[in-house]
Amino acid sequence: MTAVTTQTMRVRPETATKPAERVATRASKKHLGLKVGVIAGLTLGAVFAGLPVVWMLSTSLKANGEVFEIPPRLITESFSFDAYAKILGDPLQMRFFLNSYIVALSVTALTLFVAILAAFAFSRFSFRGKEAVNVVIVSVQAVPPITLVIPYFGLMVGLGLYNTYPGLILTHMVFTLPYAIIMLTAYFNTLPRELDESVKVDGGSGWTALWRVLVPISVPGLIAVGVYTFMISWNEYLFALTLTRTDDMRTVPIGIQLLMGQHSYEWNQMMAMSILGSIPVLVLFLLFQRRFIGGLTAGAVKS
């Protein structure tokens, strides 16, 4: 009816001359139907999303012989944590976890350090070639890992980094760094320049301004970037598969695959391992959900 409406909408204005009561009853009836529909939809969606996860949990608590029993049951008489005990008591599986923690934590720390420096340059300096460097960093994200894995194999063998932590850490950083730089630059851009200028006025360098002023107040942004970085590295599969060779260098995703390739399928142990392997990411996500989703959507919409 108003000018705003016709401007912003292409919906044809319908008759606005309905009796008020009729509109009201229709609305409440419609509201009830809508409510039922939405709740039904939400429940159906939750089953789709959640059933496999529930089933994974249930299977991890069964005896292996009962995994495919008919009819399937969520909880059986043999309910126990034996499968978890087996995984946790196996030094090889624990080695996979140790490797994943070492790699993912190193990748997170190094990515944050390098990205903080780069984001500072992007946010606080104007320099020749800035746009070009920016384009390179954005496009690096799109390069297919499968294209890189072939030269990496040759490169890592040549550099003596094949089957080592540094080899994995460096290759993971290629995929964590661009996103981290883009997100942190956006974060630094929201912080007023006067903050670091004041440090410079006091005789401090840009370096001091960065680490003494910008970084401490950027902790929320750093957490979001850090969580995302950890997730990418913890979940990485292709490089972990091709750039390591011995069991003592394998990470959790490869460990799960190795379990799958073993003798007869121990489904309960595979599920227990999968759950244990997912806990770090699940915990990080639940702890930092808000910050994380905020940062993620900002990044996705922006970049």
Place this chain on the structure above:
Amino acid sequence: MGQPDLRTRDSSVGAPAADAAPPLLPGRGRRPVSKRLAPFGYLSPTLILILVLMVIPILMVISYSFQDNVIVERNPVFSGLANYANVLSDPDFLVAIKNTLIFITVSTAAHLVLGLTFAILLNTDVVGGVTKAVFRIIYILPWLFTIAVVAVIWRLMLDPYGVVNYILTSVHAVQKGVDWFGDPSTALWAVTFVNIWSGYPFFMISLLAGLQGISTDMYEAASVDGANAVQKFFGITIPQLRPVLISMAVLDLIWTSQQFALIWMTTGGGPLNATEMLSTYTYKQAFSSYEFATASASAVIVLLITLILAVFYVRQQRVR
């Protein structure tokens, strides 16, 4: 910590000119140089990493693709376009292209539809805040599991004697348990389905943010004008989300075309090439057949396809 110490560290990060600047000479000419170089100092770790682990490897793989006997043997010889001819005339590669196309288009379309549906359901104020928060976490769950875990979950679920087949046989949708990953006629759809399951939450999160960004005034104004829900959806929601929808769709096409772990851990590209993708084909050429030259040609083709999609993506972003 003292200032001088920090200053030395500053210069050691990158700008050697700053280090060389003698304190005796008063600024002119010197300071601007160090100032101009400072951003490159901060950028140097990033630039070195990108050079060593991105630029050089891409050049390496391109040069491998024009040679023979690379990596495993020590006497590479120039072979022109022979590797490309090999790859492009390999029926397995053509099947891989076809499968990849089906896989990425169906996955992306389903991600959009499911992501938008769930986002809209979560955005209604029919259920309370806490209920909504719980549903939101459940909906995000699939995305929080690493692909290796997703693969084993669905191998369990889709086993011939698994839960999915049990449900389908009980409602007589199928006669007896189907080996979804093992049957050439269903395998591609099975991996696509699993990819849809694991990937839609990312769309949902972004679209939910997009939905919350649409002003309620527009919907209210539309209601006053008597617009129904469908008209509001196509008249307001879709046009408002259009930029996010398009950029996410292109990003998803790129990401999905790079999917390797899921296929490798569920079907390995089989049975009978039914789920062979560009990624699994390239991997097999390199690490199963040790045909690194052929693999490189295939890898470069994958890179080119990605490049085309990426250019399209950047264009879209510009138009915005």
